[in-house]
Amino acid sequence: MADIRSLRDAVADLVRSGDTVAMEGFTHLIPFAAAHEIIRQGITDLTLVRMTPDVIYDQLIGAGLVKKLIFSWGGNPGVGSLHRFRDAVENGWPRPLELDEHSHAGMANRYVAGASRLPFAVLRGYRGSDIPDRTDTVSTVVCPFTGEELAAVRAVNPDVTVIHAQQADRQGNVHLWGLTGVQKEAALAADRVLVTVEEIVDELQPRPTGITLPSWAVTAVVPVPDGAHPSYASGYSVRDNDFYQAWDPISRDREAFQTWLKENIHDRSADR
C-alpha cells in the first residue's frame, strides 16, 4: 500500500545513489519537483531512463548526478537542443555521460517488457539503422512459426520510477488522465514507485482517458501542487512554453546554468 509522505522523505527513502531511475511523462505530467528534490539531496551516480530526456534530465545531467542515460529523443521540444545533455556527451562536463540510445518504439517496448516481467520484447524496428551498432540492448529473434527475423529489445526495469499524476485518494490510489504516455508501463516495470500528485482527494472520480494505479502497485504518494511545472497537468495547469524557451539561453552557458541551479533549486526548500 502506498504511504502518503513528504517529498523530502519520499525521495530520500526511495531514490538512492547508483539507482536506475525512470521519470516519465510524455511532455505532460513530467515530475519536475521530484527531480529538483533529487538535485537538492545530491543523489548521484544515477542511470536515468526516459524516452524524451527533456529539460528535466538536462537539469539532472547538468547538476552532475548522472552517469548514464537510456533514451530515444533528447531535445528541448519545440525549441532546440538540450545543452547540458550535449555538453556532457560532447565535452564530458561536468562528467562523462554514457548513452544507451534507442528509437521511441524500442524504448516503449522495453518498458512493456519490464512491466510484463519478460526479459525482452519483440518489434518490427531498427532495420537498417546504425542504432544497434552502439547498444547491447537491441538484438534479433526468429519467429518460431514463420522464420521471420524481428528486432528484440531488452526489458528495462528501473529501481525506482517517478511520475506525476493529477490525483490520489487517501488510500494512495492514483489517477491520471489526458496524455498518459508510457507511465503505466514505467511504473509497473520498477521495483519502487513514487508518485507526486496535484492533490489528494476524498474519492477518485475516474475520467475519460484516465488510468488508475491501485495503491498496492505504488510505494509512496506525495502531494506536490504544480509539481510538473514547467510541464503541465491537464485540468490543473497549462504547459509553460515560455520557460522551455527561456531554458535555451540558461542551459547554453555553464555559469548561467549553475546560477539558475543555485537560485532555483538549492536555495529553495522542498517544504511544500
Next chain:
Amino acid sequence: MADIRSLRDAVADLVRSGDTVAMEGFTHLIPFAAAHEIIRQGITDLTLVRMTPDVIYDQLIGAGLVKKLIFSWGGNPGVGSLHRFRDAVENGWPRPLELDEHSHAGMANRYVAGASRLPFAVLRGYRGSDIPDRTDTVSTVVCPFTGEELAAVRAVNPDVTVIHAQQADRQGNVHLWGLTGVQKEAALAADRVLVTVEEIVDELQPRPTGITLPSWAVTAVVPVPDGAHPSYASGYSVRDNDFYQAWDPISRDREAFQTWLKENIHDRSADR
C-alpha cells in the same frame, strides 16, 4: 471510413463462408445479434476465434456452421457446459469440430500479436502443461539477452472481427466502455471490422474506462439496440442470467435446440 449499414447487408458483405471470424466480448457486449444473422444467412465452414465461446458460439456450432474453434475456455459461465460445443467435439454432431486450444493468457497474446502485426507474441505460459502437445500454435523462443526460454504463441489475424459497442457517431467512430476485454486487439487484428452498436449518437462523449475505435479502423457500423442480448451493454442493459440458465436444457437436447433455432432465429427477420 466505416459505413453505417443494415445488419443484413453488413453481415452479407463482411462475413463469408470459410472465413476466420472472431466475435469478442468478455461476458459483456457479446455480439449475439450479428451471430444470429450469420445463422440466418447460413454462412458456413467458419473458423471461429473467441477466448470464451459462450452461448454465442454454442449456437453457431449447433447450427452446423463451424469447422474449427480457436478458444481458451468453453463453458456456460456460472451455469455449466456448452452442450452444443460438447456434442460437436464428442460426437461430431452436426459436424466434427476441430479445436485449437489455448490458455487465456495465450489467447490474449495471440490477439495482441495480431493487432501489432507481429507473427508471434512472447509470454510466461504453458510450462508443464499438456496444452502445447495438441496445437501447432504454441512454441518457444529463447531470450537473446538472458538465454531464458519462453513460450511463443502464433498471432491470430481473423478475416473479420465482430464486436458490439454502446455507441457510434454518424462518422462511424465507435465508443465502448465498462469491461472492454480483448475487443480492441481482436478488432485491430482483423482485416475487416463489423461493429453493432446500441445507438448512433450525434457526438460521442468519452466515458471513463472507455475506448474509441476511430472510424478509419472500422469497416461497418450497424445500429442494433440490445444486440448483445442475453449478454449486456453497460449503461443500456443488464445480463440476462435467466437466459443463460435456460440455455442449459435447450442446448442439452438436439431437438430442443433445433426448435429453438427455428423459432428464435430462422423465423425472425433481421429487420431491426
Next chain:
Amino acid sequence: MTTDWTPDELMTVNAARALAGAGTCFVGIGLPSTAANLARRTHNPDLVLIYESGTLGSKPTRLPLSIGDGELAETADAVVSVPEIFNYWLQAGRIDVGFLGAAQVDRYANINTSVIDRGPDRPEGRLPGAGGAPEIAANCGRVLMVLRHSTRNFVRKLDFTTTVGHGSGPGDRARLGLRGAGPTAVLTDLGILRPDPDTAELVLTDLHPGVTVEQVREATGWELTAAPEPAVTEPPTPEELAALRALKAAGRNAA
C-alpha cells in the same frame, strides 16, 4: 451430530478463511469467487479481488454469476484490458493468491480442466478448458484450490495436465521456471489437504467437524496420507454463515 450448515458451506467458509492475511487474490468464478467474496465480508475486508475480465479491486455487493458481471467493473478500483490483466498484473507476479477450482486434481495438486478419458470405446469427454488457470498457478505467490471431494475429482492419474501444481514432486516447479509456492491448500467439503513439505504430495491435514479420515480416503482416488492427528476445522460462526447466505441470496435475486 446435528449441524445447521451444509458440507458446501463448510467448504466455502474454510476456503474464505484460507485467505487470511492475503493482500490480492486472482479469483476464478464459481466456488473461488464465493469464497473470496466471503473473505471480504468477514475477516479480510481489504482483500483486493482481481478478475480475469479485467477488474482490479472489485467490491461486488452480490455474488457475480459470471466473471464479467457489470458490478465487477462498476465497483472496481481500475478496469483494464484482458491482455493487460494477464501480462502486466498476473504474469508480472503482482498477485499474492490465485484461487482455482478444478475438475480433476492429482496427488501433486496438478489440475485437469480439459478432457476426460472415458475409455477405449468412447470419445474423450469435453471439459471447458484451461481459462486462466495455467498462468494463475504459475505466477501467483501461492495457489488455493476449492472443489468437492470425490474419487471422480481426486484421481490417481490426470487424463490431461491442464495446469501444473507441483508437477511430479519437489523441485519440479523450480525446474519448470514457475514462480511462487504453487498450491498450498485444497479446500473440500470434507476437509483440507496440504502438500507435504518434503514430498509435495497432498496430505489430509484438517477434517471438517463430523468427518472421518476414512470418509476422506474413500472419496480420494489415490492412497491418501493423513496427518497423524488431523486438526478439526472450526465450525462456521454465525457471522460467517449469515454473510455467506446473504451473499448467495443477493446473487440469486440479482439473476
Next chain:
Amino acid sequence: MTTDWTPDELMTVNAARALAGAGTCFVGIGLPSTAANLARRTHNPDLVLIYESGTLGSKPTRLPLSIGDGELAETADAVVSVPEIFNYWLQAGRIDVGFLGAAQVDRYANINTSVIDRGPDRPEGRLPGAGGAPEIAANCGRVLMVLRHSTRNFVRKLDFTTTVGHGSGPGDRARLGLRGAGPTAVLTDLGILRPDPDTAELVLTDLHPGVTVEQVREATGWELTAAPEPAVTEPPTPEELAALRALKAAGRNAA
C-alpha cells in the same frame, strides 16, 4: 521577382499540399506538424493527425509547440498509450503517410538525426536522436520529409544512419523487410526532390517560384540530378498564406 512570402512559407505550403488525398498522417513535431495542420486547414480538412504522444485524430486550433501539448489530447478522437500508438497503430501499418524532419539526408533519403562527425580532433556533435523516425519510415504507406536546403543538411554521406529511407538503392527496402513505399518526396525551401523510380536516388523535380536549378545544386552536398524540365510549384494562394499565418500566430499567442 517581388514576393510576399518567405522561402519557409513556400516550403510549408508545398509540404501541406503533398498531403493531398492522404487519409492518416503520423506527424513529427516542428515543420511536419505545421504542414500537416495547414493541410487540415486548407485542402484536406478530414486528414487524421496522429502524434506519437498517443493521440489519434487531433484537431488543434493552434500550432502545438510540443508533441504533447494538451490540446492535442483534448481535440483527439482517441488518446492511447505510447506503446499502443507504436505497436497497434504505427507498426501495424495503419498509417498512410509518415511526415518527418531531418538533420542530415542523403541521396537515398536516408536520415541522420543522431550524431555529427566534426572531424578527427573534435568529439562527435550530438543531435536529439531517433525518436519515432526509424519505425515511422519503416511502417507508413509512404514518407514525406520537410527540411531546409543546405549542404549541411543534404550530404554526400551520412555520419550515422538513424532512419532508412531507400537504403543503398532499389530493392533495399524490400530486402530489409520495410513496409510501404518509403520517402516519396522531400520538400525544401528551394523545391521538391523525389526518388527516381529506377534508381531510388533523389532528383530535383520541382522548383519554387524564382529558384534556379543551380541554386538547388549549390545547396546540395552531392551531384544532384535535376529533371530535364523541373516543374515550378504554384505560388501560395492567399488562402494558404492566411491559414498558415493564422496558425502560427495562434501558436505564438498560446505559448
